[in-house]
Amino acid sequence: MTKGLRKGLTSYGDAGFSLFLRKAFIKAMGYSDDALDRPIVGISNTYSDFNPCHGNVPQLIEAVKRGAMLAGAMPMVFPTISIHESFAYPTSMFLRNLMAMDTEEMIRALPVDSVVLIGGCDKTTPAQVMGAISADRPAIVLPVGPMLVGHFRGEVLGACTDCRRLWGEFRGGRLSEAEIDVANERLVPSIGTCGVMGTASTIACMMEALGLALPGSATIPATHADRVRIAEATGRRAAEMAKGDGPAPSEILTPASLHNAIVMLQAIGGSTNGVVHLSAIAGRTRHPLALDTFDEIGRRTPVLVDLKPSGDHYMEHFHQAGGVPRLMQELKDLLALDAGHVMGGTLGDAIKTFEDVPGQDVIRPRNNPLKKEGGLAVLRGNLAPRGAVIKQAAASPALMQHEGRAVVFESVEDMTNRIDNPALDVKADDVLVLRNAGPVGAPGMPEAGYLPIPKKLAQAGVKDMVRMSDGRMSGTAFGTIVLHIAPEAAAGGPLALVRNGDRIRLDVAARRIDMLVEDAELTRRKQAWKAPPVPEATQRGYAWLYREHVQQADEGCDFDFLVAVRQ
Numbered sequence: 001m002t003k004g005l006r007k008g009l010t011s012y013g014d015a016g017f018s019l020f021l022r023k024a025f026i027k028a029m030g031y032s033d034d035a036l037d038r039p040i041v042g043i044s045n046t047y048s049d050f051n052p053c054h055g056n057v058p059q060l061i062e063a064v065k066r067g068a069m070l071a072g073a074m075p076m077v078f079p080t081i082s083i084h085e086s087f088a089y090p091t092s093m094f095l096r097n098l099m100a101m102d103t104e105e106m107i108r109a110l111p112v113d114s115v116v117l118i119g120g121c122d123k124t125t126p127a128q129v130m131g132a133i134s135a136d137r138p139a140i141v142l143p144v145g146p147m148l149v150g151h152f153r154g155e156v157l158g159a160c161t162d163c164r165r166l167w168g169e170f171r172g173g174r175l176s177e178a179e180i181d182v183a184n185e186r187l188v189p190s191i192g193t194c195g196v197m198g199t200a201s202t203i204a205c206m207m208e209a210l211g212l213a214l215p216g217s218a219t220i221p222a223t224h225a226d227r228v229r230i231a232e233a234t235g236r237r238a239a240e241m242a243k244g245d246g247p248a249p250s251e252i253l254t255p256a257s258l259h260n261a262i263v264m265l266q267a268i269g270g271s272t273n274g275v276v277h278l279s280a281i282a283g284r285t286r287h288p289l290a291l292d293t294f295d296e297i298g299r300r301t302p303v304l305v306d307l308k309p310s311g312d313h314y315m316e317h318f319h320q321a322g323g324v325p326r327l328m329q330e331l332k333d334l335l336a337l338d339a340g341h342v343m344g345g346t347l348g349d350a351i352k353t354f355e356d357v358p359g360q361d362v363i364r365p366r367n368n369p370l371k372k373e374g375g376l377a378v379l380r381g382n383l384a385p386r387g388a389v390i391k392q393a394a395a396s397p398a399l400m401q402h403e404g405r406a407v408v409f410e411s412v413e414d415m416t417n418r419i420d421n422p423a424l425d426v427k428a429d430d431v432l433v434l435r436n437a438g439p440v441g442a443p444g445m446p447e448a449g450y451l452p453i454p455k456k457l458a459q460a461g462v463k464d465m466v467r468m469s470d471g472r473m474s475g476t477a478f479g480t481i482v483l484h485i486a487p488e489a490a491a492g493g494p495l496a497l498v499r500n501g502d503r504i505r506l507d508v509a510a511r512r513i514d515m516l517v518e519d520a521e522l523t524r525r526k527q528a529w530k531a532p533p534v535p536e537a538t539q540r541g542y543a544w545l546y547r548e549h550v551q552q553a554d555e556g557c558d559f560d561f562l563v564a565v566r567q
Contacts, residue, residue: 003039003242004074007111022111038074039242041235042112044103044128046119048082053121053200054144055191056222060231064116064142067235073113073242075235078106085122085199085447085474093472094444096123096130096280097550097559098542103131112137113242116234120144120192120222122199122475125207126277133249133284134562138241140342141213142234143204145222146315147192152183158195158315159188160476161308164450172458192222195315196308199475202270203277208324209264210281211252211341215350219319237343247340253285256336260347262294263334266301266374267327269310269393271475272483275376276445280556283563291378291387291554295511298374303393304330304364309478310393311370313362321362325354330366379482381514382522383494383504386486386554388468392508394478396464400508402480404431404466406515408500411436412448412471420455428462431504435495436532437471438488439550439557443538449473449483466506468513470495470553482506482513484553490532491552497525 005026009018023036043064047057065075081099083092107115117128120143132139150157152166166187170180193200204218214234220227241247258278265274275294282289304327307313328335328351337348364370375393392400407430409415415434418424426432432451439445450473453462467481470488487493494515498504503516515522538547549559 039113041068041238042115050087051084063231064235067232068239071236071239073239091444091446099127100130107135114138148190150186150189152186161196199271199273206261209260219323252340256339266298268305269303269375280558295378301374302369303371321360322355379513381512388485395480399480403505406502432467434469435489441490450477486554
């Protein structure tokens with residue numbers, strides 16, 4: 001098989017000349033023939049001044065390069081899009097598929113024999129893996145790692161669960177402006193991804209379960225020396241993959257490995273975004289996932305990791321307790337241990353070595369789970385015929401069965417403009433409904449599903465309400481919130497038909513979300529419904545491509561022309 005600089009020669013009509021020209025130009029960088037004659041490990045560079053989560057990427061790149069060279073390969077760094085959750089307009093999810101396309105085409109275009117995917121912030125790793133699956137060159141994931149905890153007024157803090165909690169306290173008048181300003185400087189004390197079980201940490205843990213990352217790589221803090229050492233080990237393994245032809249993503253990503261990722265997602269009380277991203281990842285393979293599979297596995301998988309927002313601890317504590325390999329020891333009977341692994345053997349082989357930390361209370365034993373069922377549940381009903389998701393592990397038990405009056409917001413802008421209006425007709429037992437926040441409607445399915453408690457209720461001490469939308473919420477968020485309602489309102493889903501005052505019934509145990517309106521009335525409303533006007537900004541370029549081709553949430557919100565062709 002062709003390797004190194006001879007792979008994927010530029011088309012000049014003369015292969016010999018193509019290689020001659022390629023070597024002539026690359027020698028301008030000072031490389032020797034010996035270096036250029038080795039297998040090439042590509043290293044994706046997602047660093048940006050706008051991406052503090054990836055602040056350690058330059059250091060990790062150097063460590064990966066060192067590992068690759070120690071193993072006899074030639075490391076070559078290439079850039080891709082860099083996405084940070086807080087710096088992407090209108091939302092990072094809008095750009096995930098663009099980054100996936102970028103990653104896929106760079107892997108295809110460049111003469112790399114294997115590739116190291118360095119990422120972390122929420123949508124980055126899913127995008128990279130989606131692209132790598134479609135390119136199907138040997139690939140290994142290297143998470144950037146979580147940030148350290150902060151401290152404020154004698155308590156431990158972790159972005160961004162505590163960001164939301166403290167902001168809620170400020171909105172409710174229980175923190176002063178001076179106090180919230182101090183908290184703002186304490187919440188993110190180091191580089192790295194959010195220090196709770198948010199989306200970034202969820203995806204990193206799922207990468208270990210999928211078999212795409214080295215054991216233990218998910219939880220090491222971004223600032224620790226062990227993070228640099230595992231980067232070196234990742235580079236070494238990538239070199240072995242480059243020299244030994246794999247394994248490629250298509251060899252690792254099987255129904256068994258996807259099953260393992262869902263077990264992990266449920267056992268860690270992971271982000272609802274994990275459902276969307278894993279569905280998109282599976283969609284790039286020949287093994288698509290049904291939304292109900294997440295619920296079926298969740299019913300028999302307990303939450304064992306005691307981390308915010310579902311529990312009390314933080315990612316660095318999870319790492320100190322033994323991380324994902326130690327957690328997997330508690331889950332062995334639920335996992336497909338014969339699933340393939342990027343190490344070359346099976347998942348069972350990869351997790352034989354683990355640290356058993358005496359006295360740790362972050363990873364619960366099976367006989368003392370944090371929650372008896374998995375963190376996420378899939379709902380259906382006349383409001384969500386194609387499904388919706390709730391993070392039951394972070395919901396209020398008293399609201400898991402609830403009926404209330406709908407208070408409807410037509411869009412994110414409408415919610416922003418009215419949520420704090422003292423004249424808003426809303427009570428604590430109402431159900432807040434946000435629509436037109438889905439993949440097409442927003443566009444980009446922003447994390448607006450974490451509707452804030454109306455200010456007048458927050459000031460009265462209300463901390464949770466039933467909220468529902470066709471949007472997403474951050475994995476760091478908490479509350480009784482129904483998300484990803486499909487089909488979305490902008491596509492004519494039933495959410496578009498809800499009116500102020502309709503009665504909404506949530507029954508998580510029965511896995512139902514319904515509006516209590518007669519079918520005949522819903523039919524009349526459907527006949528009168530008109531699709532929202534198409535914003536001018538989405539009538540050209542990438543925004544047009546996104547709007548025309550994005551799938552619904554239950555399918556992973558990938559582009560319909562990028563999913564795997566299946567027989």
